[in-house]
Amino acid sequence: MSDSIFKQYDYVSVKLLNLKDKTENEYQGFINTNSLDKEIEEALIKGKYNKEKNEIKYKKDSKTLTLVILKHKKTDPVFHSLFEENAKLLDKNELLEKNIEYLNKEIDNLKKNISDNEHIFKKQVVELQEKAQQQINEHRKKNDEHIANELKESKQYALQSFLEDLIQPLNNFDIAIKAAENIDNAIVQNFAKGFDMLYLQIENVLSSFGISKIIPKVGEAFDANIHQVYELVASDFDKDTILEVKNIGYKLHDRTIKPALVIVSK
Numbered sequence: 001m002s003d004s005i006f007k008q009y010d011y012v013s014v015k016l017l018n019l020k021d022k023t024e025n026e027y028q029g030f031i032n033t034n035s036l037d038k039e040i041e042e043a044l045i046k047g048k049y050n051k052e053k054n055e056i057k058y059k060k061d062s063k064t065l066t067l068v069i070l071k072h073k074k075t076d077p078v079f080h081s082l083f084e085e086n087a088k089l090l091d092k093n094e095l096l097e098k099n100i101e102y103l104n105k106e107i108d109n110l111k112k113n114i115s116d117n118e119h120i121f122k123k124q125v126v127e128l129q130e131k132a133q134q135q136i137n138e139h140r141k142k143n144d145e146h147i148a149n150e151l152k153e154s155k156q157y158a159l160q161s162f163l164e165d166l167i168q169p170l171n172n173f174d175i176a177i178k179a180a181e182n183i184d185n186a187i188v189q190n191f192a193k194g195f196d197m198l199y200l201q202i203e204n205v206l207s208s209f210g211i212s213k214i215i216p217k218v219g220e221a222f223d224a225n226i227h228q229v230y231e232l233v234a235s236d237f238d239k240d241t242i243l244e245v246k247n248i249g250y251k252l253h254d255r256t257i258k259p260a261l262v263i264v265s266k
Contacts, residue, residue: 004045006072008032009083012044013071014056030075033083034090043067160252163211167250167258173199214249214260216242226251228259232266241265 006012013028029035031044043065047058056067075083177199180192214226222229222240230246237243242262249260 004047005049006031006044007074009075009080011071011073011075012036012069014040014044015068015070016040017066017068019066026070028071030083033087039065040067160255160257163206163209163250163252164257170199170202171247210253212251214251214256214258216245216248216260216262218242218244222262222264226256226259227262227264229264230261231263233263235265237265239265 008031010031011029012031013026016025016027018024027037027040031041036044042060043056043058044067047056047065047067049056054069056065056069058065058067173195177192177195180188180195183189183192216227219237220242222242226249227242228249233243235241235243241264243265244263245260246263247261249256250258
């Protein structure tokens with residue numbers, strides 16, 4: 001600025017000539033106070049002054065500016081301090097604006113983060129609710145299945161105690177019928193046949209309730225699930241081979257309520 005006729009804080013009024021379209025634009029303001037167009041101020045400070053024409057030409061790149069000086073007035077030094085204070089205030093204002101812009105961006109970022117976190121939180125709440133509901137449904141299903149199985153088992157084996165009490169007299173009844181069939185007496189044998197028919201009817205009724213017989217065969221292997229040892233006897237058969245059946249057993253569905261009584265080889 002030292003080589004220029006314009007000094008800091010000078011008041012300037014200029015006319016910009018556009019030789020191509022023959023237009024003119026006027027600009028005015030104080031040097032170095034942001035009151036002038038930046039390009040005009042640069043031309044005033046760095047341009048070549050023609051005193052005779054009272055104009056300045058400034059060439060930048062492929063562009064040439066021609067400025068006609070309309071008015072130029074030195075600013076009293078007394079007012080320099082005011083311009084300097086104003087410049088400081090402008091700088092502070094610019095800094096404040098930048099800070100405000102930065103804070104606004106931070107606020108926007110915080111709002112976005114809050115929104116994102118809120119979305120994530122809501123999603124997690126929904127996922128937890130769905131997971132909890134799924135666990136409740138699974139527990140309810142297992143509980144329902146358990147209750148259903150217990151009810152089914154309770155119905156299936158409700159008569160177990162009664163049938164256990166009935167089996168021994170029924171066996172005795174069967175033994176008595178077989179003994180009567182071996183007696184050489186027509187009247188007794190006729191009674192035996194009648195009781196045998198009654199016994200078969202009772203067996204059919206029991207079968208309808210899920211009762212089945214366990215009838216071991218001699219030579220079969222002993223099975224602790226359905227057999228009970230009456231006696232252990234030394235023999236030529238393999239160990240745990242059934243040698244004799246003392247009494248048949250009974251099952252209620254798939255549960256043994258009375259094992260068959262057998263003599264087993266030791």
